Amino acid sequence: MNFADLEVFKSVVDEGGVIRAASKLHRVPSAVTTRIKQLEASMGVKLFHRDKQRLHLSPAGELLLGYAERLIQLSEEARDVVSGTAPRGAFKLGALESTTASRLPPILAGFHARYPDVRLELSTGTNDSLLGLLAERKLDAAFMAEPPGGQSFEHIPVFQERLTLISSADHRPITRPRDVEGLSLIAFPEGCAYRRVLLRWLGANSLARFRVLDLPSYHAIVACVTAGAGIALVPESVLDAMPQVKVRLNPIPKAQSQITTPLVWRRGEISTSVLALRTLLASLPKQRQAA
Template identity: 70%
Template sequence: MNFTDLQVFRAVVEAGGIVKAAQKLHRVPSNVSTRIRQLESSVGIPLFHRDRQRLYLSPGGELLLGYAERLISLSDEARHVVSGAAPQGVLKLGALESTAASRLSGILADFHRRYPDVRLELTTGTNDALVSAVAERRLDAAFIAEPPSARGLAHLPVFRENLVVISSEDHPPVASARDAEGQSLIAFPDGCAYRRVLQRWLKRESLAASRVLELSSYHAIVACVAAGAGIALMPEAVLDAMPQARVRRNRIPRAQGKLVTPLIWREGEISPPVQALRTLMASVVKGSARNGARRLEKAGK
């Protein structure tokens, strides 16, 4: 299997045909056709279904495309690392909405200043959706809520989150799960790690039997809680970023309320932009640890 054949194969897939791929690659169409036939011969199966002037991937072609993209990506990564060139290209990054709103503005601005040749695309979603997107190569890396259980993913712990139950200001204090009995719950849809924390705190297998208002925006959740629609669980850092929020913060036990959230990426496939982000986050973590040690030292004096 020739590496150049794989590059040509991917170009044909992206272009949707031989002629357009030839134009993109600055080759003659006959050369591109020959490369595709050579690749099909080497793997022993047809890679395309041919319908007039259009090519459609066969099931075998679909499988090979994933491997081709990985090999080409690794080749690009090796070339950049060996050459010492600054990271460039696209970094497809995912994050929880809470993390994006309360943690990432300064970090992403710093990353952009350091690596101006990297175009950063940020996608928000639930914990489980982000994990799947990284595993399936739709995202390069993601900030999620808990260490991943999926195999093949590496992670770096980055943010310490303190989760609190919020209620309206005139609501009686919520000191235990018993105080939440009969209350409407406001939460992100299934797939949210904080929703699972809420379930564990309430000692429930699911929220199916509860009155649940599902929302996908923390601003909407806070507004509904403030209006007395129910109670919700969220990171305190999000509330700190909403000084206008008129809600009561109720503490929950440390076992459920304290989380260290990670940055994840595919193990063994760290691209130069992801490596740059990981290095930046490692320095942020070290800086936070030093600041915490200084505060403890001052408190002890």
């Protein structure tokens, strides 16, 4: 198996057959067919099921396609990085909703102005959902609430966030978990790192003692807290973006309230767009990177 065979294989898949692939690659169909047969021989498996004039990927072909796409993408990234080519094409970026609302607008605007050939596709979600999308290669990089464990990812710290417990403005001060007994916890669904911080602060088996109201956005969470529906743990930067909101801020211990937002990407797969974003982040004024 060699790299040229993988490129031919992917072209046949993308174009839906040998003839179209041959036209795209500027080769005769017989040469493309020979390449595919050589690749199948080297792999020891059939990559396509042949049905008259149509080709259908076999299960082995489906597996190989994922690896071929990754290798071809890595080759293109390596060429762009080494040659200093400016980023271009799709850049799939993920971020927490809090980061998107309070931190990213000037960063995304700056990136868009510097790299007009990049089509930025932003997805928001919980910490765990973003990590899953990153692992599945549905994202190129993501701003998350905590660095992932293991050796599969790399990251750099970007923003310092301070979490605070909010309650309705007329609620008595909250200084310990006992002060919120009987109240509902308002949070993002399972997979939210800030939700896990809140549960750790409340103590073991806290879910058995509290009702949890799952909501999909900070605007909804803060609105419900304002109305007296319960308490929530949110980044202070989110509240800074909602100056009209009237809630009580109840600090929790620094060991739990201080959170670093990292930019995370897959180890060994940094694209020119991720590299450009890292460079842009490094140029930000220090006060913009700290809460």
